[in-house]
Amino acid sequence: MPEVFVEKVADFAEGDRRIVFHGGVEIGVFHWQGKFYAYENLCLHQGGPCCEGVIMNKVEDVLAPDRTWRGQRFSPDEAHFVCPWHGYEYDIKTGECVGNRKLRLKSFEVLRRGEELFVVTG
Amino acid sequence: MELHNDFRRMSVEEFDTTKLLAHASKQARDRGYHRFPIVDVDSHHYENESMPEILEYLDDPVLRQLATATARPNAKNARIMNTMVGYQDMGGRIPRYGLRSFEKTPAGQTQRDAALTKRWMDAVGVDVAVLFPTPMLALGVHPQVEVEIALSRAYNRWLCEKILAHEERLVSMLYLPFNDPDATYEFVKEFGDKKGVVGFLITSTRYRPVHANQYMKTYALLEEMGLPIAFHGSYHWHDQAQGMLNRFISVHALGFVWYNMIHLANWIINGLPERFPKLKVIWLESGLAWIPFMMQRFDNEYMMRTSEAPALKKLPSDYMREMYWATQPIEITDLGLLQETLRVINAETQLVYSSDYPHWDFDLPSTIYDLPFLSETAKRNILGGNAIRLFNLKLGAEKLAHVA
Numbered sequence: 001m002p003e004v005f006v007e008k009v010a011d012f013a014e015g016d017r018r019i020v021f022h023g024g025v026e027i028g029v030f031h032w033q034g035k036f037y038a039y040e041n042l043c044l045h046q047g048g049p050c051c052e053g054v055i056m057n058k059v060e061d062v063l064a065p066d067r068t069w070r071g072q073r074f075s076p077d078e079a080h081f082v083c084p085w086h087g088y089e090y091d092i093k094t095g096e097c098v099g100n101r102k103l104r105l106k107s108f109e110v111l112r113r114g115e116e117l118f119v120v121t122g
Numbered sequence: 123m124e125l126h127n128d129f130r131r132m133s134v135e136e137f138d139t140t141k142l143l144a145h146a147s148k149q150a151r152d153r154g155y156h157r158f159p160i161v162d163v164d165s166h167h168y169e170n171e172s173m174p175e176i177l178e179y180l181d182d183p184v185l186r187q188l189a190t191a192t193a194r195p196n197a198k199n200a201r202i203m204n205t206m207v208g209y210q211d212m213g214g215r216i217p218r219y220g221l222r223s224f225e226k227t228p229a230g231q232t233q234r235d236a237a238l239t240k241r242w243m244d245a246v247g248v249d250v251a252v253l254f255p256t257p258m259l260a261l262g263v264h265p266q267v268e269v270e271i272a273l274s275r276a277y278n279r280w281l282c283e284k285i286l287a288h289e290e291r292l293v294s295m296l297y298l299p300f301n302d303p304d305a306t307y308e309f310v311k312e313f314g315d316k317k318g319v320v321g322f323l324i325t326s327t328r329y330r331p332v333h334a335n336q337y338m339k340t341y342a343l344l345e346e347m348g349l350p351i352a353f354h355g356s357y358h359w360h361d362q363a364q365g366m367l368n369r370f371i372s373v374h375a376l377g378f379v380w381y382n383m384i385h386l387a388n389w390i391i392n393g394l395p396e397r398f399p400k401l402k403v404i405w406l407e408s409g410l411a412w413i414p415f416m417m418q419r420f421d422n423e424y425m426m427r428t429s430e431a432p433a434l435k436k437l438p439s440d441y442m443r444e445m446y447w448a449t450q451p452i453e454i455t456d457l458g459l460l461q462e463t464l465r466v467i468n469a470e471t472q473l474v475y476s477s478d479y480p481h482w483d484f485d486l487p488s489t490i491y492d493l494p495f496l497s498e499t500a501k502r503n504i505l506g507g508n509a510i511r512l513f514n515l516k517l518g519a520e521k522l523a524h525v526a
Contacts, residue, residue, distance in 0.1 A: 046486050047145050054215055082215040084142065086483060089215075 001122035009115050012036075017081075019052060022121045027108055028052065029119060032079065032092050038108040038119045039095045048085030050105070055081050055092065137221035139238065139480075140526055143245035149488045150247035150525045158502045159517050160487055161509035162243070162251040164354070164406045164448050164476035167235040169255040169277060171223060173203075175284065179276035185269070203273065204264045205257065207359045209370045216482045236285050236292060242479050243291065247487060249506070249522040250515060253285070253294045254323065256481075259356045262300065262328030271299040278313055286318030291522050293513070295321035295352050295404075300328060303336030310343050320513040321350035321404070326381035327358045333392035341398045350402035350446070350512060355382050382408045386416060386442075393433020395441040402512060404446040407478060410463050411453045417442055417466060443468050446512055448476035449504070450485040454493075461495045470500045474509045 004022045006029050012018065018029045019041055026041035028051020043050035058075035080089040080098055089098045095105035109120040140147075150156075169176060180186040189202045211219035227237040243251055258277060264270045274297040285292055296313050299305045313319055322344065324332075344351055357377025358364060364380070367373045382405055389395070389403065420438035424431055434441070447467055454460060467473060478484045490496070490504050510517060 042145070046489065047149060049142075049145055054217060056213075056215065082212075084215075084217050087212045087215045 001120045003111065003118040004121050006038075006110070006117040006119055009112065009117055012117065015055070017051065017055075019049075020119060022119075025121065026051075027119050027121070028081075029110060029117070030055075030081070030092055035093075036110040036112075036117060037092060037095070038110050039090070039105040040108075042105075043083040043085065043088050044097055044103050044105065045083065045086055045088045048083045048088075050083035050085075050088060050090060051081060053082040053084035055079055056089075058089075058098070137218075137225050139218075139222075139225060139241045140245050142218060143242060144526075146246045146486050146488075147526050149486060150245075150523075153488065153491050155247035155487065155491075155523070155525065156521050159249045159506040159510065159521070160247055160475065160523070161506045161513075161515065162248045162477045162479070163404070163474045163509050163512075164254065164450060165239065165243075165248075165251040165479050166254050166256050166481055167239055168222070168257075169235070170203075170257050172235055172280070172284075176273075176276050176280045179279045180272055181275075182272055185272055202266075202269050203257065204260055206260045206357070208357065208373070210482055212482060218480055219482070222480065233284050233288070236289050239292060240289075244524045245526060246477065246479070247523050247525050248477065249517065250291050250293060250509075251477075252320065252509075252513075253281075253292050254354065255297070258297060259325050259354065260327065260358070261297070262325045262356075263358055263360070267299070267301045270301055271305045274299050275309070278309065282313065282316045282318070286316065289318070293318045293320045293515075295319070295323040295350070298322050298324055298340075300324050300330055300337075303334065303340065306337065307340045307343065310340055310347070310349070314343075314347050314349060319349075320515070321352055321402075323352050323354055323406075324385075325356060326353045326385055327356040327377070328381070331388050332385050333388045333394060338397070341394065341401055345398045345401040348400075348514070350404050352404040352406050353382050353385050355379060355405075355407040379408045379412045383412060383416060387420070390420065390434070390438045390441050391431045393431070395444065396433050396435060402446060404448065404474070404512070406448045406476065407450060409451045409453050410447060410449065410460070410467075410473075413442065413447060414463050414466055439466070443472065445472065446508070447473050449473060449490060450476040450478045451483045452485055452489050454489060457493075457495070460493070464493075464496075469496075470503050471508060473504045474512060475505045 004020050006020055007018050012031050014031055016031050020027050027038050028041045029038045039051055041049050041051040058078040058080055060073055060075050062070045062073055064070050079092045081092055082089050090105060091098055095107045097103040111118045111120060177186060177189045227234045261270045261274060278296045281294060296319055298309055310322060355378035357373045359373050364373050364377055417439035424438050475490055487505055491501050
């Protein structure tokens with residue numbers, strides 16, 4: 001399995017990301033809440049660079065027990081990266097398209113070898 | 123909450139459309155767009171960023187003073203310009219809204235709006251674009267008719283002199299101040315033969331019925347000059363009906379279709395296609411899903427209430443099949459429904475590609491080129507051939523877009 005160097009762990013800050021290139025494929029690697037995730041940088045909508053957009057926590061409606069609407073908030077747990085072309089949002093921990101979770105970005109394994117990170121592109 | 127914004131790891135000062143659209147350029151190369159022309163019949167620039175220049179074209183010195191009282195006026199602080207409530211940038215999720223003003227263009231050469239427009243056209247593979255403003259799409263609901271006339275005339279003069287006169291790849295259908303029928307007529311006479319003017323535009327968000335007798339002289343003049351008339355959708359959250367919608371997604375989804383539905387209904391039921399059989403009519407930025415709805419709805423009722431539309435000599439849908447429809451925002455959610463929609467509008471001759479770039483819901487040429495049920499000939503007609511015939515464009519064999 002081909003492995004592509006991403007970054008030294010020490011240089012890859014929490015909340016940061018890298019875009020690596022291999023054989024015509026772009027891969028976005030995220031460092032999020034202590035773990036690393038890698039997805040193809042190709043939006044399922046029109047092919048935009050989805051891994052390069054803003055990272056924003058999920059917006060949630062706040063409902064009272066009587067089911068009345070009380071406002072909105074950002075989720076404390078779930079974060080999305082947003083395709084900068086049209087706004088398609090993806091769950092940073094799964095690569096699922098949050099508007100339709102049947103759709104999911106191609107994901108790649110991230111390997112740590114000593115102090116260096118690689119993605120497995122095979 | 124901290125928001126992360128490190129788009130392609132570019133600093134704000136480095137934002138560049140060519141990099142943003144690098145994947146679109148790859149699509150253009152992979153699909154061989156160099157083999158045929160692509161015409162975009164609905165694209166935009168941000169005229170608010172050139173507002174100081176545009177305001178210099180205001181004839182009325184009092185209005186010009188009102189508009190230029192601030193140090194550096196733009197559409198939002200020019201005082202005389204109305205604005206819309208709305209969140210087109212999705213709360214920062216579409217970064218180009220905030221970053222585009224930082225994008226660098228060559229100094230002292232091409233006008234900045236033209237340079238930025240040609241930059242995305244090259245990235246996407248578009249040869250010729252029909253260019254429209256952005257905030258001025260809301261001028262139709264300005265409370266002062268005289269301001270609509272003055273601002274749109276200043277804009278039209280600026281566009282013709284600063285951009286269209288110098289750019290072979292940029293054309294426009296010029297804004298008509300439709301709230302004043304006489305001014306509307308005068309605009310066609312004043313601008314109709316200017317270089318790069320390929321038709322005239324009615325921003326649909328307004329409250330004037332298109333069948334009013336006062337407009338007939340304008341339609342006749344357009345027909346005589348062989349220039350199309352286009353209706354461009356938009357939204358208006360202050361509209362009482364749309365005011366019941368609490369989210370921008372709802373206002374946008376319905377608003378951009380709503381006013382075109384009304385204008386199309388009036389256009390057909392009052393027999394304007396019979397009165398102006400050679401006038402070409404184009405519907406912009408309402409997508410395509412509304413068209414079969416209108417066809418079915420009006421065909422069904424017309425058969426029962428024929429006496430209320432005595433000018434018609436055939437079904438409403440038959441007139442609609444003679445009109446032109448811009449693709450964006452094309453609803454690719456059910457390929458079967460989309461295929462039927464393209465069938466009923468005779469897409470191979472009547473459908474024209476539009477991107478709406480740089481707005482948030484833009485469509486790339488691949489939205490057409492990748493449709494599995496279209497022939498290569500149909501794809502090329504929709505992407506360029508139909509618009510070339512519609513606007514009588516003179517394109518040579520050479521591809522004008524230089525895809526990076």
